[in-house]
Amino acid sequence: MLRLEDVTIRQGGFRLTANFALSRAARVAVIGPSGAGKSTLLGAIAGFLPHDGIITWTGQALPDDPGARPVSILFQDNNLFPHLSMLDNVALGLKPSLRLTMAERAQVQDALARVGLEGLDTRRPAELSGGQQSRVALARTLIRARPVLLLDEPFAALGPALKAEMLDLVADIARDTGATLLMVSHDVNDARAICPHTVLVADGVAHPPRPTKALLDNPPPELRAYLG
Ligand code: ADP
Numbered sequence: 001m002l003r004l005e006d007v008t009i010r011q012g013g014f015r016l017t018a019n020f021a022l023s024r025a026a027r028v029a030v031i032g033p034s035g036a037g038k039s040t041l042l043g044a045i046a047g048f049l050p051h052d053g054i055i056t057w058t059g060q061a062l063p064d065d066p067g068a069r070p071v072s073i074l075f076q077d078n079n080l081f082p083h084l085s086m087l088d089n090v091a092l093g094l095k096p097s098l099r100l101t102m103a104e105r106a107q108v109q110d111a112l113a114r115v116g117l118e119g120l121d122t123r124r125p126a127e128l129s130g131g132q133q134s135r136v137a138l139a140r141t142l143i144r145a146r147p148v149l150l151l152d153e154p155f156a157a158l159g160p161a162l163k164a165e166m167l168d169l170v171a172d173i174a175r176d177t178g179a180t181l182l183m184v185s186h187d188v189n190d191a192r193a194i195c196p197h198t199v200l201v202a203d204g205v206a207h208p209p210r211p212t213k214a215l216l217d218n219p220p221p222e223l224r225a226y227l228g
């Protein structure tokens with residue numbers, strides 16, 4: 001269980017509070033107006049932002065070092081290195097030195113296969129479509145094999161068909177690995193598609209997760225204002 005206990009994050013004049021828990025293997029969307037604090041929430045869980053209160057995983061406070069947290073995070077900006085092959089771009093998630101053992105190399109190839117990119121290991125990002133680049137970035141996130149997967153509007157730049165494909169892939173992977181998924185999206189249909197629960201971030205509060213369908217079918221005022 002990932003638990004945020006009386007968490008308050010401050011950035012300049014901005015303040016966000018959170019007090020809730022996510023069960024293991026939960027798939028949870030994060031929605032809310034632009035600037036409401038969705039990325040801030042993920043940043044605190046990933047260890048990039050200081051906060052009051054405590055965040056625990058399976059009852060233990062998370063370590064200060066982001067690299068030591070049971071968390072991997074994927075941003076919209078896929079952050080691929082143009083001069084590196086797909087294999088190396090994914091391998092970076094495992095070993096920044098890129099000096100892989102045979103077993104690690106096989107692990108990278110497995111991750112590429114898992115996202116449907118088998119056999120493209122030697123290509124560079126410029127030789128791939130936008131959808132394929134998203135898959136590589138997802139593979140790099142997966143290879144860290146962390147139990148908490150944070151996605152911050154990862155597929156916002158993709159067209160609808162590709163995005164639907166990527167969402168299905170993320171849902172499959174989360175099911176297979178039992179990862180706890182927290183996914184920011186500005187499209188509430190993404191939440192409906194793969195996240196049974198949703199955290200609404202609005203008015204300085206990251207609210208406890210609620211069933212997505214009930215929340216969207218009968219939105220509270222702060223969500224109604226955002227949905228328009
Ligand atoms: P969202 O992801 O929901 O669009 P963010 O989490 O990026 O929103 O930002 C939440 C708020 O935090 C913003 O309204 C902004 O005022 C503030 N903020 C974000 N980054 C910084 C920063 N580096 N310094 C000061 N304030 C910031």
Ligand code: MG
Pocket residue numbers: 038039040152
């Ligand atoms: Mg954001």
